[in-house]
Amino acid sequence: MELIIVWLLCGVIAGAVYGNKGKSSVVGFLAGIVFGPLGILFVLVTPTDQAAIENKAIQSGASKKCPHCAETIRVGASVCRYCGRDLANPVQVNKRCPSCGTMNIDKAILCWSCSTKLD
Numbered sequence: 001m002e003l004i005i006v007w008l009l010c011g012v013i014a015g016a017v018y019g020n021k022g023k024s025s026v027v028g029f030l031a032g033i034v035f036g037p038l039g040i041l042f043v044l045v046t047p048t049d050q051a052a053i054e055n056k057a058i059q060s061g062a063s064k065k066c067p068h069c070a071e072t073i074r075v076g077a078s079v080c081r082y083c084g085r086d087l088a089n090p091v092q093v094n095k096r097c098p099s100c101g102t103m104n105i106d107k108a109i110l111c112w113s114c115s116t117k118l119d
């Protein structure tokens, strides 16, 4: 009887670990039930499916993609943790250089193209 409980426990643990890795927790559960501790070992050595985890997070609304570098970040983030860019206030590129006509960001002091002073 105790052995069954241990095996069931193995299934639950393996299922949880496998699910956290972006895989099917049902498959992990079955692996734990069938192989016991070996099943847990199996799910532990299985590489994490990062893409699946990110897709799940995006679908659940917990994450979004950074518009600058396309990495997955938290929805509430105001600065991307990958590229460090500001997400709350996207950089505005509205300042036209009077000399060469190149568009510069609003905060620019000099034109990035010809170095003319912008006002």
Ligand SMILES: [Zn+2]
Residues within 6 Å of the ligand: 066, 067, 068, 069, 070, 071, 080, 081, 082, 083, 084, 085
């Ligand atoms: Zn980014």
Ligand SMILES: [Zn+2]
Residues within 6 Å of the ligand: 097, 098, 099, 100, 101, 102, 111, 112, 113, 114, 115, 116
């Ligand atoms: Zn210019």
